[in-house]
Amino acid sequence: LRLGDLSQSERSVLELLALGEPLGPAELTRLADTVAVDALEDKGLITSGTDGRRIEIRLAHPVYGDVVRAGISARRERTISLSLADVLEAVGARRQGDPLKVATWRLVGGGGSAGLLVSGAIAARARHDYSLTERLARAAIEVGAGFEARFMAAETAHLQGRSDQAEQELAALAAQATSDAERARVALLRFDNAFLKGSAGSSIIDDTLALITDPFWRDELANRRLFVTTIVSGPRETMEVATTWIQRPDSALRVVVVHALIQIGRLDEAIEELTSPPDTRAVP
Numbered sequence: 001l002r003l004g005d006l007s008q009s010e011r012s013v014l015e016l017l018a019l020g021e022p023l024g025p026a027e028l029t030r031l032a033d034t035v036a037v038d039a040l041e042d043k044g045l046i047t048s049g050t051d052g053r054r055i056e057i058r059l060a061h062p063v064y065g066d067v068v069r070a071g072i073s074a075r076r077e078r079t080i081s082l083s084l085a086d087v088l089e090a091v092g093a094r095r096q097g098d099p100l101k102v103a104t105w106r107l108v109g110g111g112g113s114a115g116l117l118v119s120g121a122i123a124a125r126a127r128h129d130y131s132l133t134e135r136l137a138r139a140a141i142e143v144g145a146g147f148e149a150r151f152m153a154a155e156t157a158h159l160q161g162r163s164d165q166a167e168q169e170l171a172a173l174a175a176q177a178t179s180d181a182e183r184a185r186v187a188l189l190r191f192d193n194a195f196l197k198g199s200a201g202s203s204i205i206d207d208t209l210a211l212i213t214d215p216f217w218r219d220e221l222a223n224r225r226l227f228v229t230t231i232v233s234g235p236r237e238t239m240e241v242a243t244t245w246i247q248r249p250d251s252a253l254r255v256v257v258v259h260a261l262i263q264i265g266r267l268d269e270a271i272e273e274l275t276s277p278p279d280t281r282a283v284p
Contacts, residue, residue, distance in 0.1 A: 009036035018068035020084045022056035030087045082109030103136055114145035121152050130156045147182055158193045166193050183208055184217035
């Protein structure tokens with residue numbers, strides 16, 4: 001790829017695709033010279049195809065993107081990202097993946113609502129891109145986002161090994177939580193964070209159980225505490241914790257309970273746990 005042999009318009013198209021591919025004809029028509037787009041396709045540097053009913057235009061080879069991106073300055077990248085975000089929002093970012101693309105461009109180019117940045121962070125977290133998740137979440141916080149953005153920022157700090165920072169942010173968030181779901185989610189993450197640091201986090205669960213009434217979240221908290229109890233304590237303590245459940249454990253934790261019952265010799269109870277109720281039948 002010899003960029004010096006291309007016109008400025010052609011280089012601009014390549015820059016747009018290097019940072020934003022795939023793009024559709026509607027986006028490129030707003031952003032670039034269509035004559036240059038046709039010329040690049042004739043030269044074999046870009047290619048077009050269909051995804052369902054949508055036409056998508058891409059660079060013909062991934063290496064082309066590496067070469068073009070290497071020559072884009074930070075100022076130019078900001079300008080292009082801002083243009084891409086503006087145009088994609090204008091034509092309607094309804095396709096799967098577009099919220100993340102637009103949010104990422106906003107992160108570089110500026111602008112973007114708290115809602116968009118939070119949506120982008122959620123999409124990045126689903127892809128396990130925790131670095132990008134954190135950047136988007138913290139950008140969302142800067143423009144006024146609330147609990148969800150702050151939770152993701154602390155969560156990604158935890159997932160990336162910054163446990164002290166995560167605990168500091170989660171402790172502050174716990175004081176700001178306003179619902180049972182928010183209190184429980186914070187407590188579960190604080191518990192996991194403390195456990196991975198080698199600290200006892202049972203008091204976090206117990207304190208939160210004293211504050212909330214929602215049966216679903218009470219069971220989530222109790223189940224998490226039981227799971228860790230099986231790792232760090234013996235079967236008798238496991239069963240003591242199990243008796244505090246509000247409803248019933250999930251199937252994975254039921255196995256833990258059965259194992260504990262067998263270890264302490266309560267075989268009749270173990271068999272009862274393993275026996276299906278009389279009005280049920282096995283799934284074929």
